[in-house]
Amino acid sequence: MKYTYVIKRILYSLFVFAVVITLNFFIPRIGVDDPAERYYPPQGNMSEIEYEIIKQVTRQQYGFHVSTGQQYMNYLKGLFQGDLGTSFRPGSPAVIDLILERLPWTLVLSVSTMLIGVTIGILFGVLAAVKRGRWQDTMLLNASTIMVALPAFFIALILSFYLGFELEIFPAYTDSTMVSGFTWTWEGIRRVAQNAALPVLSMVVGSIISYAQGTRNAVIAVTNEDFVLTARAKGLKQSTIRYKHILRNSMLPIVTSLGMSISGLIGGQVVIEQVFNWNGMGTLFLEANNSNDYPLMMGIMLLLSGFTIFAILVTDLVYVLLDPRVTVGDKR
């Protein structure tokens, strides 16, 4: 019974992934007959013959000389071998290498944002839920309203202005030697932390509040469940009910949502990385966009989407394993 569900979920994830791959393949080809035109748009000072030659070379180089169907098959074949394509940059580096080079730097920001956000957010959320309707709760609500209306990049600019330029506590821009001169020493790690402080700080405020809001709602939802009433009726101590019955059960949705949120975090981090000139995947994506480097852009998109699909799949399977009430055939 459970196994059928597990297999079904895995197959469904593969189906979604296949559709995403197909979209990834076709999006750069929207609106042009010849992908070479997209990859190498005509320049103003170029004669027709010159452009034709360049297109010819581009086609050969990126495999556009075969039919679209054949290109798609080649793309799939490449993906199976872990090849996300070749970047349009000089020297034609492999997309996967470019991404792997930047990925750790992006993860430094997103993972630390998430860890700080979750820890403090859960504390605040539980506090607000326990003091439901009191000033702690109202304050969280007001903070949420304000934070949703304040874009993270605005906070980032203000922080970079005040803490970076005026008070000079933290570097306002990422030190360019941070990456090239990185060593696994205390000194190296300290420098990364120093440079990461402002980007993390500008994202963490929103992150704390959203986790707090999520925790608060989850805790209140569990508080209204029947088993809590039963526990009260049995005459258990208030603290026992609070920590053993309510908190434990409300943590499950929070913890499982972490996997999904990290990919969204990386996607949204593009703007923050741009503000601080952080050497991560977000800036890589923007660089790719500015130079019309489609293989690189689509490679990053595919990686992020694949990660989300995987996270959702794991979340679902963990739910089945942990929660006996999730029945077979339950649609997501």
Add this chain to the structure above:
Amino acid sequence: MRTKQPMHKRFQRGLVKRIKNTGLFIKRLWSHKQGKVGLILVSFLILVAIFAPIIAPYNPYDVSERTTKGLAPSAKHLLGTTINTGQDIFSMLVYGTRVSLIVGVTSGVCIAFVGSVFGVMAGYLGGFVDTLIMRIVDIMLVIPTLPLVIVLTNVLGRDFWIIILIFVALGWTGLARTIRSLVLVLKNSNYVKAAELAGASRWHVMIRHILPGTSHLVIMSTALSSAGIMVAEAGLSFLGLGDPTAISWGKMLADAQSGGALLFGAWWWILAPGIGIFLAVFSFMRLGIVMEEIANPRMKQTSSVYKIFKSLDGSYIEDVFNSMDDDQKLGIPETARQGGKTHGTHLEA
């Protein structure tokens, strides 16, 4: 069965009723403390957007009206001038309202329309339509939004209307899912069953019975997705990927950063567009929340406020919505439920 009145008369009556209802709605918004704040702010922004050429002392689009670069705030230039081009920042701020409001509100309305149509169809028709729509929603859920928007603007162009189109195409999924789960509840309610038994067609039931039942969500989502799109548009313009010809708040921030506002301590250049974004988003959100409370008075006040926050793409609304039981989804307050009323609408979660 009532005898049918002539078409124009029915139309007239409907119109009068609608205008009266709208008047009543605004009156109730006005008498709500939070609603008043939202209403005043939103009308203020709309007025600023419409009368931008009158309010703004200079035309920021006009190259000949540029002056000395990098002036500090003074009586002549309320918020100073930009360091790189010498444009009047206050005028840019005023004109920026137009871009934000047009993009936000247009996308918000379109998203509400598309989302509710697809949501109602998926929920009520079920079967193949449901599967198809929900598969699309599932797929759009896993693709990171901001990168996808960037890729699409790269491929399709950065024209004003194309950007709105992209926002609508990517924004409807959250609302559609939420509405679908509400429709699944409504579908089993007695009045819908009665209509079906009386021989009403599927379209009639959808338009006359199901759709009105989802109106509070649609109204709220219009305001909230408008607010969300404003933030997204600001982000896109900040990255330099918005409409290159338009002056928007996001682009002002980008100019401020690249133009050295941070370096020269021109804090007003950063603060002004930021406050603009904040005001617009905040007031639309306030309005949305209050409108939902008024449209659905049975909903408990706190629960309706809380279920909205966090992300504005609707996914969070959906999480909370799915965690509610059927009575809560219909907006029946807890007190009535404890009174032992049963509503007989039990579905799989």
